[in-house]
Amino acid sequence: MTRAEIEAKILEFFRKEFEIDNPGMDDDLREAHGFDSIDAIELLLEIENILDSELTHEEKKRAMDIRTINQVLDYIVSLAEARQAGNRADQASAVKSR
Amino acid sequence: MGRRVVITACSAITPIGRSREEILHNLNHGVSGVKVLREDDVLTRYIHSKVFGTVDYTIAYDFKRQHRKTMGPVAYYACQVAKEVLEAAGLDEAFITSGRLGVAFGSTHGSPTVQRGIYKTFFSGSRNGFSSIGAVDYLKSMVHTTAVNITKMFGITGRVISSCTACTTSSQSIGYGYEMVKYGMQDAMICGGADEYDTTTVAVFDNLLACSTAFNETPHLTPRPFDEKRDGLVVGEGAGAVLLEEYERARKRGATILAEVIGFSCNNNGGDLILPNIKGIAETMRLALQDARIPADAVDFISAHATGTRMGDVIEAQAIHAVYGNRPSVVGLKSYMGHTMGSCGAIETIIATYLMTEGYIVPTLNLEEVDERCAMIRHVQAIRDYPMRIAAIQNFAFGGVNTSLIIKKWQGH
Numbered sequence: 416m417t418r419a420e421i422e423a424k425i426l427e428f429f430r431k432e433f434e435i436d437n438p439g440m441d442d443d444l445r446e447a448h449g450f451d452s453i454d455a456i457e458l459l460l461e462i463e464n465i466l467d468s469e470l471t472h473e474e475k476k477r478a479m480d481i482r483t484i485n486q487v488l489d490y491i492v493s494l495a496e497a498r499q500a501g502n503r504a505d506q507a508s509a510v511k512s513r
Numbered sequence: 514m515g516r517r518v519v520i521t522a523c524s525a526i527t528p529i530g531r532s533r534e535e536i537l538h539n540l541n542h543g544v545s546g547v548k549v550l551r552e553d554d555v556l557t558r559y560i561h562s563k564v565f566g567t568v569d570y571t572i573a574y575d576f577k578r579q580h581r582k583t584m585g586p587v588a589y590y591a592c593q594v595a596k597e598v599l600e601a602a603g604l605d606e607a608f609i610t611s612g613r614l615g616v617a618f619g620s621t622h623g624s625p626t627v628q629r630g631i632y633k634t635f636f637s638g639s640r641n642g643f644s645s646i647g648a649v650d651y652l653k654s655m656v657h658t659t660a661v662n663i664t665k666m667f668g669i670t671g672r673v674i675s676s677c678t679a680c681t682t683s684s685q686s687i688g689y690g691y692e693m694v695k696y697g698m699q700d701a702m703i704c705g706g707a708d709e710y711d712t713t714t715v716a717v718f719d720n721l722l723a724c725s726t727a728f729n730e731t732p733h734l735t736p737r738p739f740d741e742k743r744d745g746l747v748v749g750e751g752a753g754a755v756l757l758e759e760y761e762r763a764r765k766r767g768a769t770i771l772a773e774v775i776g777f778s779c780n781n782n783g784g785d786l787i788l789p790n791i792k793g794i795a796e797t798m799r800l801a802l803q804d805a806r807i808p809a810d811a812v813d814f815i816s817a818h819a820t821g822t823r824m825g826d827v828i829e830a831q832a833i834h835a836v837y838g839n840r841p842s843v844v845g846l847k848s849y850m851g852h853t854m855g856s857c858g859a860i861e862t863i864i865a866t867y868l869m870t871e872g873y874i875v876p877t878l879n880l881e882e883v884d885e886r887c888a889m890i891r892h893v894q895a896i897r898d899y900p901m902r903i904a905a906i907q908n909f910a911f912g913g914v915n916t917s918l919i920i921k922k923w924q925g926h
Binding site for chain 2: 433434449454460
């Protein structure tokens with residue numbers, strides 16, 4: 416999934432679930448749009464859906480510093496990359512053990 | 514002696530309407546709010562009772578997303594009546610957020626609609642079952658969801674009481690709110706209760722053979738409190754809120770006073786959690802009279818709990834007779850709308866206030882032939898002028914909880 420695809424999904428989620436239309440990519444979501452802790456937890460669930468993978472506690476804690484849409488996208492991209500890297504490592508060890 | 518406590522605003526969502534005018538119109542014309550139970554594809558196929566006290570009109574809500582996101586249907590009801598009460602009272606923002614205004618509000622069990630969604634997720638067997646439970650589901654469905662959604666919406670920082678004692682939920686709200694103000698802990702309290710459309714409660718009473726089943730084709734003919742042909746209660750939905758204020762404060766700010774709360778009692782039967790108990794409910798009536806410092810013959814009107822069950826109505830009639838004799842007129846308001854559970858005490862208090870102000874009394878609907886075991890008290894079978902000074906509103910709940918509220922007509926400063 417490209418960053419642009421993730422962005423489209425996140426902006427659609429913000430529009431539908433949070434009624435936040437076209438936020439500036441570097442807007443402080445709390446200050447500018449009243450995004451709160453309840454929204455943050457809902458967003459994490461949506462990120463799990465996008466990644467089709469559960470987040471670990473450590474990963475969720477990292478999200479607590481996120482303030483902007485750009486930071487949300489950075490976060491998701493890094494999680495997606497970590498999962499791809501993990502998958503490659505799994506495949507490599509599967510090949511080795513054959 | 515404590516401070517005087519007055520009701521300065523009220524609002525209701527009932528199966529017989531919203532506004533004072535609409536509710537009085539339906540009471541005056543004997544219009545019932547009991548309708549056919551809607552299919553829910555879960556429980557209705559197992560339930561023998563096919564009637565429900567239904568709110569079947571649209572309510573135009575105007576809540577911001579920040580507030581909506583933690584609200585299930587029951588909180589929509591609660592916040593709407595709370596909003597209308599605050600608007601009607603005209604309290605200023607500074608007071609609302611001062612910590613001197615509190616909230617006493619509850620429901621039978623939060624939002625059953627939201628809880629049902631949670632259970633569906635649990636039992637769906639989906640791999641993502643756990644993570645697909647929304648983070649706000651708890652806030653929407655928890656038992657104090659009504660009270661805290663109200664505090665959140667209006668920035669209220671005072672005390673929070675959230676009774677969840679089924680049929681005595683909102684009578685406790687008003688009673689405990691009254692005590693908060695009377696004893697100086699708060700200067701005003703928003704008090705009430707709400708319950709949303711829910712078939713779980715119907716199923717519970719149905720299993721206990723306590724629901725009406727003989728009038729499924731003619732819902733408006735049930736419940737029939739004190740009537741020979743009564744065959745059980747009818748569950749309903751609704752909400753009611755009153756604003757209680759310390760009298761001097763209300764007077765100084767020129768508030769319209771609707772009635773004065775002069776007494777409250779709450780006790781428990783101390784035993785069986787289901788069966789009505791004449792000793793327990795008679796005692797709660799006596800305790801309320803003591804709290805109000807009035808003799809039994811000062812009470813003109815009794816809003817009976819009167820759910821329309823075979824046994825409950827007989828025990829209540831006997832208890833009323835034991836405490837009050839046959840002087841006060843007794844009406845079972847649930848005959849018009851069914852048993853609105855967590856909201857019934859507030860709705861019945863509001864209607865008692867309306868009737869007291871109007872100076873007339875409405876009959877217990879469907880009371881055609883009084884059961885001789887209930888005949889020792891003064892029933893009302895036709896609308897008539899009835900000036901009254903003092904009314905008692907009594908409610909009894911599963912768990913053996915009993916309450917009696919005593920209110921007095923406001924006759925000027």
